[in-house]
Amino acid sequence: MMVGEKMEKYWHSVILDNDYCNGCTNCLSRCPTQAIRVIDGKAKIMKERCIDCGECLKICHFHAKGTLSDGLEAIHQFKYKVAIPGISIYGQFPAEYDIEDVFQGIYKLGFDLVYDTAYAADVLTKFQNQLLKEPFIEKPIISTYCPAITRLIQIRYPSLIDNITRLESPMEVAARLVKKQLMEEKGLSFDEIGVFYISQCPATITSIKQPLGLEKSFIDGGISLESIYSKLLKIIVKGERLYPTVQKASGNGVGWGMVGGQSFGLDTEKYLAVDGIEEVIRVLDKMELGKLPEIDFFEGYACVTGCSGGVLNVENPFMAKARIRIKSAELPKYNPNLIDETIKREDLEWDVEMEPRSILKLDSDFKVALSKMSKLEELAQKLPGIDCGACGAPTCRALAEDIVMNRAAITDCLVLGKFNRRRQKKSKTEV
Amino acid sequence: MYRLQRDESDLAMMKAFEVSNEDFSSAGTASSKIKKILRQIGMDAGVIRRIAIATYEAEINVAIHSNGGHIEVYIKSDKVDIYVEDTGPGIADINLAMQKGYSTATKEIRELGFGAGMGLPNMEKCCDDFYIESVVDEYTAIKMTFNL
Numbered sequence: 257m258m259v260g261e262k263m264e265k266y267w268h269s270v271i272l273d274n275d276y277c278n279g280c281t282n283c284l285s286r287c288p289t290q291a292i293r294v295i296d297g298k299a300k301i302m303k304e305r306c307i308d309c310g311e312c313l314k315i316c317h318f319h320a321k322g323t324l325s326d327g328l329e330a331i332h333q334f335k336y337k338v339a340i341p342g343i344s345i346y347g348q349f350p351a352e353y354d355i356e357d358v359f360q361g362i363y364k365l366g367f368d369l370v371y372d373t374a375y376a377a378d379v380l381t382k383f384q385n386q387l388l389k390e391p392f393i394e395k396p397i398i399s400t401y402c403p404a405i406t407r408l409i410q411i412r413y414p415s416l417i418d419n420i421t422r423l424e425s426p427m428e429v430a431a432r433l434v435k436k437q438l439m440e441e442k443g444l445s446f447d448e449i450g451v452f453y454i455s456q457c458p459a460t461i462t463s464i465k466q467p468l469g470l471e472k473s474f475i476d477g478g479i480s481l482e483s484i485y486s487k488l489l490k491i492i493v494k495g496e497r498l499y500p501t502v503q504k505a506s507g508n509g510v511g512w513g514m515v516g517g518q519s520f521g522l523d524t525e526k527y528l529a530v531d532g533i534e535e536v537i538r539v540l541d542k543m544e545l546g547k548l549p550e551i552d553f554f555e556g557y558a559c560v561t562g563c564s565g566g567v568l569n570v571e572n573p574f575m576a577k578a579r580i581r582i583k584s585a586e587l588p589k590y591n592p593n594l595i596d597e598t599i600k601r602e603d604l605e606w607d608v609e610m611e612p613r614s615i616l617k618l619d620s621d622f623k624v625a626l627s628k629m630s631k632l633e634e635l636a637q638k639l640p641g642i643d644c645g646a647c648g649a650p651t652c653r654a655l656a657e658d659i660v661m662n663r664a665a666i667t668d669c670l671v672l673g674k675f676n677r678r679r680q681k682k683s684k685t686e687v
Numbered sequence: 688m689y690r691l692q693r694d695e696s697d698l699a700m701m702k703a704f705e706v707s708n709e710d711f712s713s714a715g716t717a718s719s720k721i722k723k724i725l726r727q728i729g730m731d732a733g734v735i736r737r738i739a740i741a742t743y744e745a746e747i748n749v750a751i752h753s754n755g756g757h758i759e760v761y762i763k764s765d766k767v768d769i770y771v772e773d774t775g776p777g778i779a780d781i782n783l784a785m786q787k788g789y790s791t792a793t794k795e796i797r798e799l800g801f802g803a804g805m806g807l808p809n810m811e812k813c814c815d816d817f818y819i820e821s822v823v824d825e826y827t828a829i830k831m832t833f834n835l
């Protein structure tokens with residue numbers, strides 16, 4: 257269980273289940289921050305490096321990895337229980353269900369209120385458009401919607417941190433709006449209201465526990481959609497409307513459930529929308545080199561198709577994306593004049609400076625780091641360079657780094673002796 | 688081929704990268720490796736970015752304008768020296784080549800997204816000390832220094 261659990265410096269929600277892990281190396285090379293090692297036949301995650309992108313969960317054939325999330329019972333710790341479903345939920349149910357059927361079903365899981373997170377996206381669109389018009393703003397503006405990408409930037413692209421928008425993600429905005437509303441309208445105290453995110457991915461769950469740029473998240477827990485999906489299917493009754501209507505977002509807001517949705521609502525064509533972490537890395541490399549001067553706004557997603565591809569979702573990512581597109585086109589168009597005028601931009605911003613996460617450093621002392629680097633280079637020369645993964649590190653260079661950092665020994669390389677003998681033989685025959 | 692005198696005083700680490708003129712798709716690998724090394728050493732993010740931009744531009748120039756060459760990175764406690772040397776056509780008028788927007792890149796190369804004529808000016812802008820020499824039909828050699 258997660259609510260009330262004690263915080264560590266680097267908490268993350270992707271977990272490994274030792275019983276299922278058979279020590280294969282599939283996940284090693286998929287990890288964009290090289291956070292996984294296979295030690296004693298089992299995969300281990302270096303927690304300070306994990307950005308919770310979920311890549312390893314997607315590749316694991318043995319279902320050895322999971323996500324730390326809240327169970328439904330966690331909501332009962334609160335007097336007033338609110339559900340804010342991730343926007344991608346719009347694409348998760350067969351077309352025969354109206355999205356309002358689904359929202360009404362969520363009430364029946366025990367919530368006092370269900371709030372349309374896609375409406376928070378509409379609110380954000382209004383302020384993103386304002387930001388784009390500001391003369392001195394650092395461009396391209398980078399969206400914070402996918403927290404895995406924000407953490408990737410903290411680790412691998414610290415010089416781009418200033419480009420990250422100060423506007424929070426829709427789930428955080430939704431939580432703020434709904435708590436404020438309930439405190440005003442129902443006279444509830446802050447702590448009496450429990451806001452639960454119905455989550456599509458571990459990255460968002462981590463952001464509840466360990467928010468970026470915030471002292472504390474306004475969200476109290478994260479429940480994976482996958483874990484309540486079959487229950488929901490059973491209790492949803494088509495056309496039944498027992499509770500207040502939930503759906504209030506425009507087609508634009510709903511579009512945020514897939515890649516490109518955010519940018520679609522902007523008053524500019526100079527945007528770039530990229531899905532899939534490998535492609536995002538390629539684009540951020542270019543951005544860091546200053547090679548994207550024509551771009552004013554960037555949205556990047558760890559998952560292919562955007563949040564429709566989140567690992568805690570149920571539907572096929574491409575099917576889900578198609579449904580979101582269709583739904584988005586059916587709903588009324590976005591109209592900034594319909595956004596609640598009392599909402600101020602300052603209320604939607606993060607407040608703690610976002611720091612670089614310099615965990616790739618070999619040492620905090622520059623001189624020591626330099627000498628470790630020389631050793632690393634020397635070792636990397638010695639190792640075969642075939643990145644086979646048998647040592648448990650994703651690449652030969654990563655093993656060299658582990659050796660320098662006292663996390664491994666050169667004898668962990670199973671290939672080294674053999675490889676050198678073969679190479680010698682070859683060069684003899686060549687002579 | 689070494690063209691420039693190396694300054695090895697206070698040298699902590701040296702790393703060399705070959706740059707070929709054959710494969711445009713791999714252009715950028717040397718500068719991204721350099722970036723990774725500097726990140727692991729824990730260098731300031733702003734300096735890393737300037738070095739990454741300058742070495743990327745240098746690498747691209749070697750790949751598209753010369754017959755191949757190398758980049759050498761000399762890391763010291765208070766600065767980084769980067770030597771970029773190639774063999775090839777060289778540059779006839781360096782002052783002209785240093786101007787923003789000047790480029791002799793062919794249409795094909797422009798179609799690949801290179802040849803905006805901003806490489807040399809950006810290199811000069813990013814580093815603290817810039818030196819270039821060239822002999823037509825022989826070589827181009829550049830030294831860039833970044834103070835830490």
Ligand SMILES: Nc1ncnc2c1ncn2[C@@H]1O[C@H](COP(=O)(O)OP(=O)(O)O)[C@@H](O)[C@H]1O
Pocket residue numbers: 744748749752753773775776777778784785789790791792801802803804805806807808827
């Ligand atoms: N290594 C090199 N060898 C030969 N010519 C070069 C080299 N580097 C630059 N040049 C010349 O200088 C010009 C300007 O270079 P640069 O500012 O990088 O612009 P670009 O590479 O976009 O053409 C090039 O078009 C080319 O004529």
Ligand code: SF4
Pocket residue numbers: 308309310401402403404405456457458459460557558559562563564565566567
């Ligand atoms: S793209 Fe969306 S679903 Fe995937 S990790 Fe990012 S926030 Fe989560």
Ligand SMILES: [Mg+2]
Pocket residue numbers: 744747748802804805806807
């Ligand atoms: Mg150039």
